[in-house]
Amino acid sequence: MENQGTPNQDNSNQVFSQQFRQLQQLPNSTAVLVLGIISLPVCFCYFLMGIPGFVLSIISLSMASKAKKIYEVNPSLYTPGSYNNLKAGRVCAIIGLVLNSILLITVIIVFVMVASTGVAIESILHDMHVR
Amino acid sequence: MLYSLTHWLENNMQTCGFKKAIGFDCPGCGTQRAFIALLKGHVMESIRLYPALIPMLILFLFLILHLKFKFTKGGTYLMYTFILVVSIILISYIFKMLR
Known part of the structure; x- marks a missing residue:
């Protein structure tokens, strides 16, 4: 960051500085990736079906959109690895969001069904021949 | 140590909240059984339980x-x-x- 744009004296120095110029990590790029991946196993864990994964993937997506805006202002400043992280994390978060919302919608539909009909879930499933 | 971990996991299996509430398996059911099978060294069993x-x-x-x-x-x-x-x-x- 400090060397950005400063003219160099001779050619060898320039090559050296290009090789070792400190490219920055995009802010939050690894966090986007980690949250996007964690949203998958959290999706199936436990009773708050779909809710934690839903929240995690939405946080990840919002972070990704912010980081993408920052990247687009000056793409040459950041490492390609961190931009890859960002893209991958965004895709993972979208997949996680879809899975989690399907699960959440299923749970909500079933609870509404049970609450509105007053019939126990086992008999509904029996009628549907699920079990 | 691995044996004690396996033993502890076997005695502390958690029921799936989805299965308890709704009645059929969720997409994550079988992970614990598969993990215990993997810790015991039964790889094929683990793949069969949760690929x-x-x-x-x-x-x-x-x-x-x-x-x-x-x-x-x-x-x-x-x-x-x-x-x-x-x-x-x-x-x-x-x-x-x-x-």
Whole structure:
């Protein structure tokens, strides 16, 4: 960051500085990736079906959109690895969001069904021949 | 030590909240049984119980390695592994439900 744009004296120095110029990590790029991946196993864990994964993937997506805006202002400043992280994390978060919302919608539909009909879930499933 | 961990896990299995509330398996049911089978060394048994467990563990291992060593293309490979794991989960869930 400090060397950005400063003219160099001779050619060898320039090559050296290009090789070792400190490219920055995009802010939050690894966090986007980690949250996007964690949203998958959290999706199936436990009773708050779909809710934690839903929240995690939405946080990840919002972070990704912010980081993408920052990247687009000056793409040459950041490492390609961190931009890859960002893209991958965004895709993972979208997949996680879809899975989690399907699960959440299923749970909500079933609870509404049970609450509105007053019939126990086992008999509904029996009628549907699920079990 | 591994034996005691396996023993503890076997005695502290958690019921799936989804299954308890709704009545049929969720896409994650079988992970604990598969993990215990894997700890005991029965790899085929583990794959039979939950096929996506081993790819998922590989995904996490790769994620930790990626966070430590920062591979340039690591994010992209992680994304492909993630998509693979998700498709294994969905396909095995569909087969489980149809059976």
